[in-house]
Amino acid sequence: MTAPHTTGEALLIPKTFQSQQSLDELVERYKTLRLHGLQVDPKSFSSTYEIESQFSPAIWRSRLQNPAGQTFVSVANSDKQDIQNDTAIPTEPGDSDTSLQRLLRKDWVGIVTLLGPVLYKPDADEGTPAKPWDVFIKDRKYDIPQSALDGNTAKEDVAYLVVAMFVLPDERRKKHASRLLETLIQTVRKDARAREVSKASITIQVEPDNGAAQGLYEKLGFEVWDKALPLENRRGEINHVVSLVMEIDLT
Structure with a gap:
């Protein structure tokens, strides 16, 4: 136990x-x-x-x-x-x-907040194949869904996005972040099984200089898919973030 x-x-x-x-x-x-x-x-x-x-x-x-x-x-x-x-x-x-x-x-x-699921097609007919985070971004800005995914999702691919992760500075290195993410991942697995989807992808993004956070995400099973994804913040500035993805194959 x-x-x-x-x-x-x-x-x-x-x-x-x-x-x-x-x-x-x-x-x-x-x-x-x-x-x-x-x-x-x-x-x-x-x-x-x-x-x-x-x-x-x-x-x-x-x-x-x-x-x-x-x-x-x-x-x-x-x-x-x-x-x-x-x-x-x-x-x-x-x-x-x-x-x-x-x-x-x-x-x-x-x-921490989990957004999704949103349907996405990983194999685009034209151009570069879609990435899981593409369904949450429009014109280099986050496009947050405001409605739940309805309808039959059996054998479909769905995407989730992790945002707004924060732990109080005095409480860091006490497993709070890992516990939040482990609970979140379990929630995705349960939800994806209930929806009978084919694959669930979870994206989490981090500043390039935040090696401690990236190391934690990789330890939990996330893999780096993009080392410099450009995103526009609320100030109108373009920042480049590291995008990590965990794929959960339910077939």
Whole structure:
């Protein structure tokens, strides 16, 4: 039996809530961690703190409730300090220790978002064969899907994109990033099997000078497909990123 992690766990943020208070609490905590990441690691994101700090509450809610996206949170083992001070924490009916309750109760130390699946055709009839990330990029900018993939996907190829990875600097090298990605990969495998797809490809992109992150991704099974993919950020600047892909063949 595998020993349990000692530094926390990775949890998926749900899409629906019986309590508006629970949704508002999760949105606020996601917003706080995301904005902190944009401040302390600006090079790791295509967006900026200046832009996202002006987002309305509706935009932040749409981030978590986008049907084509799933956001995972790495939480610390210890509970939030404010619980010891009898601060009210939103609750949902039922079991007091569901994943939602743990999301509400524990400190968040890392986040990552999985986009997709999106159908893609790897063997283009003309020109260069399509890459898995092509379905998420338009005119060198991210084109984020806003609707879930419907219909029959049996024997099709689908693509996923990993975005917005961030772990608090003080919590790095404690397996939070690997735990987030392992949970994300398991989610893709489960989803792809349920859809009966032929192959699922997961793309993750990283700055060329972030060797530690790239090393982690390769250790988990990602392979470098492009060492200098040009992408335009929110400032209108062209950055070149390393694109890594994990292919999950389900045939």
